[in-house]
Amino acid sequence: MCGIVGAVAQRDIAEILIEGLRRLEYRGYDSAGLAVVDSQGHMARVRRVGKVQKLAEAVEAEPLTGGTGIAHTRWATHGEPSEANAHPHVSEYVSVVHNGIIENHEPLREILMERGYRFVSETDTEVIAHLVHWELQQGGSLLDVVQRVIPQLRGAYGTVVMDSRDPGVLVAARSGSPLVIGRGMGENFIASDQLALLPVTRRFQFLEEGDVVEVTRRSVTIFDKQGNPAMRPEIESQVQYDAGDKGAYRHYMQKEIYEQPQAIKNTLAGRFSHGQIDLSELGPQADDMLARVQHVQIIACGTSYHSGMVARYWFESLAGVPCDVEIASEFRYRKSAVRPGSLIITLSQSGETADTLAALRLSKELGYLGSLAVCNVAGSSLVRESDLALMTKAGTEIGVASTKAFTTQLTVLLMLVARLGHLKGMNESIEHEIVHALQALPARIEQMLSLDKSIEPLAEGFSDKHHALFLGRGDQYPIAMEGALKLKEISYIHAEAYAAGELKHGPLALIDADMPVIVVAPNNELLEKLKSNIEEVRARGGLLYVFADQDAGFSDSEGMKIIPLPHVEEIVAPIFYTVPLQLLAYHVALIKGTDVDQPRNLAKSVTVE
Ligand code: M6R
Numbered sequence: 330m331c332g333i334v335g336a337v338a339q340r341d342i343a344e345i346l347i348e349g350l351r352r353l354e355y356r357g358y359d360s361a362g363l364a365v366v367d368s369q370g371h372m373a374r375v376r377r378v379g380k381v382q383k384l385a386e387a388v389e390a391e392p393l394t395g396g397t398g399i400a401h402t403r404w405a406t407h408g409e410p411s412e413a414n415a416h417p418h419v420s421e422y423v424s425v426v427h428n429g430i431i432e433n434h435e436p437l438r439e440i441l442m443e444r445g446y447r448f449v450s451e452t453d454t455e456v457i458a459h460l461v462h463w464e465l466q467q468g469g470s471l472l473d474v475v476q477r478v479i480p481q482l483r484g485a486y487g488t489v490v491m492d493s494r495d496p497g498v499l500v501a502a503r504s505g506s507p508l509v510i511g512r513g514m515g516e517n518f519i520a521s522d523q524l525a526l527l528p529v530t531r532r533f534q535f536l537e538e539g540d541v542v543e544v545t546r547r548s549v550t551i552f553d554k555q556g557n558p559a560m561r562p563e564i565e566s567q568v569q570y571d572a573g574d575k576g577a578y579r580h581y582m583q584k585e586i587y588e589q590p591q592a593i594k595n596t597l598a599g600r601f602s603h604g605q606i607d608l609s610e611l612g613p614q615a616d617d618m619l620a621r622v623q624h625v626q627i628i629a630c631g632t633s634y635h636s637g638m639v640a641r642y643w644f645e646s647l648a649g650v651p652c653d654v655e656i657a658s659e660f661r662y663r664k665s666a667v668r669p670g671s672l673i674i675t676l677s678q679s680g681e682t683a684d685t686l687a688a689l690r691l692s693k694e695l696g697y698l699g700s701l702a703v704c705n706v707a708g709s710s711l712v713r714e715s716d717l718a719l720m721t722k723a724g725t726e727i728g729v730a731s732t733k734a735f736t737t738q739l740t741v742l743l744m745l746v747a748r749l750g751h752l753k754g755m756n757e758s759i760e761h762e763i764v765h766a767l768q769a770l771p772a773r774i775e776q777m778l779s780l781d782k783s784i785e786p787l788a789e790g791f792s793d794k795h796h797a798l799f800l801g802r803g804d805q806y807p808i809a810m811e812g813a814l815k816l817k818e819i820s821y822i823h824a825e826a827y828a829a830g831e832l833k834h835g836p837l838a839l840i841d842a843d844m845p846v847i848v849v850a851p852n853n854e855l856l857e858k859l860k861s862n863i864e865e866v867r868a869r870g871g872l873l874y875v876f877a878d879q880d881a882g883f884s885d886s887e888g889m890k891i892i893p894l895p896h897v898e899e900i901v902a903p904i905f906y907t908v909p910l911q912l913l914a915y916h917v918a919l920i921k922g923t924d925v926d927q928p929r930n931l932a933k934s935v936t937v938e
Contacts, residue, residue: 330932331428332402334525335489338516343393346400349525350381355727357932358402359410364417364424367395372493376415401426408451418455420462422493427454429486429506472543475500499544503536510534517544534561580925582728590771592733595722596740606747620752623670625652628688632731633676638807639903640742648750657684673697678734679934680709728926729933739904766898773897777908788916798846799826802855804903812910819918829862840871851902852878876909
């Protein structure tokens with residue numbers, strides 16, 4: 330979603346701002362802009378609809394000089410993607426960039442219009458620019474004024490404000506949308522994500538909820554939500570911007586699908602000892618807490634929610650620990666009853682998903698035993714605000730459609746299940762089985778990827794279809810859901826997933842030759858049941874694509890295409906069977922000609938609710 334970059338330096342900063350925006354592109358956006366102030370107080374603003382590259386070309390054609398500036402990529406919430414709605418928004422000498430939503434923008438707009446302000450955009454952000462302008466006229470520094478404006482705003486936001494009459498100062502506020510300060514030598518920076526600032530610094534201070542900060546070349550002065558001076562620790566970031574280029578791949582999504590064996594290896598590395606799962610990285614107190622866990626409550630959104638659904642099968646069947654899974658946006662708005670000894674586990678690639686963060690914050694008031702985040706971004710809000718964190722080591726995931734983040738999440742979750750089970754007296758042989766299956770997994774996925782060429786032609790069968798149905802049973806049901814999500818988000822084909830046993834309770838009515846049905850069929854105890862479900866579809870003229878274990882006893886027949894897959898250890902079959910569905914979605918999107926890495930209307934990091 331929206332991205333923010335700001336800089337205060339002696340050198341010209343337009344290029345730094347643009348490079349920062351490029352590194353936030355993967356989050357999804359529809360327009361971009363920047364404003365730069367030079368030492369004489371002259372402010373220049375450039376905005377473009379579309380890619381950052383268009384903004385870069387405009388700035389190259391008419392270079393901007395100046396050492397203080399703010400820049401933004403906008404993902405439209407209020408008002409269509411247009412130059413007028415793109416940030417920064419300006420009120421005479423005040424310019425503003427903003428992530429999030431100002432919920433009370435309508436009454437504020439009315440008040441400001443009564444005061445004589447004229448609005449030129451449809452955005453909620455423009456009210457901040459005019460409010461700051463109005464308050465500056467009442468007196469005080471930019472910092473004083475922002476501190477007076479913040480209590481007038483409702484909603485979740487991160488914002489950076491600049492006054493061209495006072496070059497060399499930026500003031501920012503965090504309330505529900507992340508901001509990080511980058512410390513340089515005689516220059517300082519601000520951004521919504523540290524990735525944007527890695528070319529200029531590795532020293533970061535993360536703002537906390539309610540913080541307001543004044544940033545100059547030489548100083549960073551932070552105030553907490555009560556207005557008291559606050560210290561935020563400076564950390565040396567270890568984060569790698571390893572997105573690099575796409576190499577031999579056509580898209581980041583394709584690259585990330587192919588990176589899965591290595592990503593899983595990285596996630597497993599250092600987490601085994603003496604044939605057991607070793608999660609001592611959680612710290613000495615963690616085992617005490619885990620040993621007291623009687624129930625697990627998983628909270629997540631989207632793809633991360635699907636990995637939680639798989640984990641539920643594992644927590645209950647392997648570790649014997651009851652587990653519930655809920656979508657964060659539902660959990661946060663309902664009155665839930667907390668089970669005794671319940672551990673809350675949040676799952677997130679980005680660690681900045683607004684609903685998941687809100688659910689975590691709510692859980693702290695509800696009496697959970699503790700919280701554990703499984704996340705791919707070190708230093709993210711979710712990691713910092715959780716009692717415990719286990720990192721997936723997927724590396725930067727750029728494609729909006731999550732792939733390697735999902736399979737590494739599952740990898741971490743299975744290790745956690747094994748550790749929890751161990752502490753709860755799980756049979757040793759099960760732990761050995763888990764360890765063995767995890768260690769074999771990267772090679773199994775390599776094998777799977779080598780079948781890409783046999784999956785690619787299947788995509789032809791989807792080019793003229795508008796709907797698809799995905800079926801699975803047991804721990805493959807969430808994999809069917811994940812397959813449907815992948816297909817719909819990048820190919821825009823409507824796809825639904827069902828637990829195969831549910832077919833006859835409704836969805837069978839949809840079956841005809843225009844509805845491809847994709848089935849995941851490992852060779853497990855539910856295979857015979859699944860075969861009956863497949864017959865139910867065949868009998869009604871449905872067109873089946875069955876990703877099946879090579880020994881599951883399927884063969885191609887009229888209306889049924891079998892894609893035989895190598896045998897895989899049963900425990901990790903959900904991870905393994907995800908990969909062909911990712912590949913299928915990818916190839917269908919190629920045929921459809923959609924924007925694979927940045928599908929329409931979607932954002933990588935969903936920082937507004
Ligand atoms: O960063 P998170 O894992 O918290 O993101 C949650 C969802 O927004 C995300 O998984 C989304 O569903 C993906 N685009 C799916 O591919």
